Amino acid sequence: MASNRGVAYMGPGKVxxxxxDYPKLAMGDRKCEHGVILKIVTTNICGSDQHMVRxxxxxxxxxxxxxxxxxxVIEAGRDVEFIKVGDLVSVPFxxxxxxxRNCKEGKTGICLNxxxxxxxxxxxxVDMGGWVGGQxxxxxxxYADFNLLKxxxxxxxxxxxxxxxxxxxxxxxxxxxxxxxxxxxxxxVYVAGAGPVGLACAAACHLLGAAVVIVGDLIQERxxxxxxxxxxxxxxxxHASLGDQIAQIIKxxxxxxxxxxxxxxxxxxxxxxxxxRPAAVLNSLMQVTRAGGALGIPGLYVTDDPGGxxxxxxxxxxxxxxxLGWAKSHSFATGQTPVMRYHRQLMQAILHDKIQVAKxxxxxxxxxxxxxxxxxxxxxxxxxKFILDPHHMVAA
Numbered sequence: 001m002a003s004n005r006g007v008a009y010m011g012p013g014k015v016x017x018x019x020x021d022y023p024k025l026a027m028g029d030r031k032c033e034h035g036v037i038l039k040i041v042t043t044n045i046c047g048s049d050q051h052m053v054r055x056x057x058x059x060x061x062x063x064x065x066x067x068x069x070x071x072x073v074i075e076a077g078r079d080v081e082f083i084k085v086g087d088l089v090s091v092p093f094x095x096x097x098x099x100x101r102n103c104k105e106g107k108t109g110i111c112l113n114x115x116x117x118x119x120x121x122x123x124x125x126v127d128m129g130g131w132v133g134g135q136x137x138x139x140x141x142x143y144a145d146f147n148l149l150k151x152x153x154x155x156x157x158x159x160x161x162x163x164x165x166x167x168x169x170x171x172x173x174x175x176x177x178x179x180x181x182x183x184x185x186x187x188x189v190y191v192a193g194a195g196p197v198g199l200a201c202a203a204a205c206h207l208l209g210a211a212v213v214i215v216g217d218l219i220q221e222r223x224x225x226x227x228x229x230x231x232x233x234x235x236x237x238x239h240a241s242l243g244d245q246i247a248q249i250i251k252x253x254x255x256x257x258x259x260x261x262x263x264x265x266x267x268x269x270x271x272x273x274x275x276x277r278p279a280a281v282l283n284s285l286m287q288v289t290r291a292g293g294a295l296g297i298p299g300l301y302v303t304d305d306p307g308g309x310x311x312x313x314x315x316x317x318x319x320x321x322x323x324l325g326w327a328k329s330h331s332f333a334t335g336q337t338p339v340m341r342y343h344r345q346l347m348q349a350i351l352h353d354k355i356q357v358a359k360x361x362x363x364x365x366x367x368x369x370x371x372x373x374x375x376x377x378x379x380x381x382x383x384x385k386f387i388l389d390p391h392h393m394v395a396a
Contacts, residue, residue: 006064006136007371007388012055015372020064023132023140025077033079035142038071041088041158041393042165042365043134045374045386047195047263048300052126053375056265056307059126066135066388067093067123068168070161073144080144088157089148090167090347091141092339095121095131098146109336114142120336127304135371137390149343156351161394162358162365163350165387166200171346171357173298173337174201174261178208180333181257181296185209188250190242190258190288192281194222194233196361196385197298198261202231203360205259207349212250216242218273225383229360237273242284256293258285263299264316276309279318286324294331301334361385365394 004022007015025032043066052059069091076085083089095115096108102119103111110119115129123141124133132139141147149167151157157164174197183189183205191202194217205213206229215226216234223233234245243253260281268277269284285295301316308314325332349355364384366374374386389395 002138004136004138005368006133007066007368009052009059009061009063009065011061013053015053015065015375017369017371020136023138025075025140027142031077032140032142033077034144035077035140036073036080036083036144036148037075037138037140038069038089038091039074039138040069040071040134040136040390042070042161043136043388043390044068044165044168044170045135045371045378045388046169047197048125050375050379051265051300051302054307054379056305057126057302058304058306063124063126064133064136065124066133067125068165068170069123069134069139069141070165070168071139076144083144083148083150088151088154090151090164090343091123091134092147092149092343093122093169094336094339095123095129095142096147096340097143103146106338106341108338108340122336135368135388137368147340149347151347158393160350162363162387163356164347166357166361166363166385167339167343167347169337169339170197170200170361170385171204172339172342173197175204175207175342175346176337177201177259177261177296177298178204179296180294181259182294183208183210183257186211187256188212189214190246190255190285191215191261192259192285193217193261193299194219194226194383195261199226199361200357201259201261201298202226203229203355203357206230207355214246214249214255218267219381219383221383222381225362236269239270242269243288246288253288254290255288256290257295258289258293259296260285260299264301264305264313278309278313279320282318283321283324286321286328286330289328289330291328293328294333297332297334298337363387365389367392
């Protein structure tokens with residue numbers, strides 16, 4: 001039997017490559033005939049992984065990380081009808097059964113059957129059902145016919161693999177943030193955060209026809225990356241308010257809609273720059289979004305944060321100016337992105353050259369053994385999306 005290695009969380013600030021069990025077609029002590037085993041082609045480091053690695057969740061030591069997975073099917077259970085051995089597939093980070101009420105309504109981010117403690121599950125993530133992560137050489141994926149997106153041509157897909165690997169999470173997540181905020185032709189949108197999800201969101205806003213896409217961040221390298229594909233930017237370290245900086249770009253301090261691509265580890269702006277202020281982004285978005293506008297919130301917020309700045313933050317209670325949002329009749333959309341709602345259409349946009357999302361997020365391929373260094377660089381604010389290549393298939 002083949003060996004298997006994966007990226008394990010070993011405590012705050014520490015990950016390491018460990019040997020692990022080769023996957024079986026099993027869910028606990030039950031045979032998983034609806035699942036497949038994948039040889040992983042690409043698997044990405046995500047900002048959500050960083051929350052765990054920083055010690056900001058209750059993730060247990062030894063957890064195998066990774067929920068952004070693209071792979072080749074090397075074994076399929078007897079109940080898998082439409083996915084075949086040899087197929088190259090994208091794996092939504094949401095684990096979903098396809099059978100429950102929520103799945104049938106397209107709400108695959110909150111499947112009711114794949115996590116015994118709460119709705120919704122994901123690979124390699126704390127409190128998300130115990131599914132083994134995909135920052136590894138091989139992984140098992142259940143409910144294959146429902147979950148997996150097959151690429152129509154393997155050679156074509158490998159030629160665009162740095163773009164297609166982003167379909168497992170950050171491209172649909174950024175797109176979902178934009179869609180739920182109401183981005184469309186001619187809109188002016190503010191995207192908070194120029195990490196990979198924020199950059200993917202900004203690219204998605206262009207795809208959706210936004211007239212102006214403004215991206216805010218504290219790190220100049222990330223702002224430069226946003227400007228490289230046509231975004232306007234605001235430097236949140238400056239003492240000028242966010243509204244004033246937006247007004248310098250569009251002559252008014254308000255935008256049509258806004259997207260929070262930062263989440264619960266948000267930092268303050270201006271004189272508070274660099275100081276953790278978990279409600280800072282949400283409050284600033286309400287300030288600069290016009291009355292009647294909407295906020296998309298794909299940024300992660302958690303119910304338990306051991307490293308929270310105060311007792312309230314440790315249980316996910318933030319000082320949000322909900323009265324301001326109410327007064328302006330804002331709409332808010334939160335929660336895990338239902339990847340399957342978007343990934344097929346976004347695949348077609350990639351394959352037919354309507355978007356170059358890998359270029360937008362500065363996708364950078366590294367080996368599995370380089371993952372610990374990738375985590376360190378990402379944590380320091382590198383304007384890159386790190387893609388792990390466990391079998392050197394992308395390099396080849």
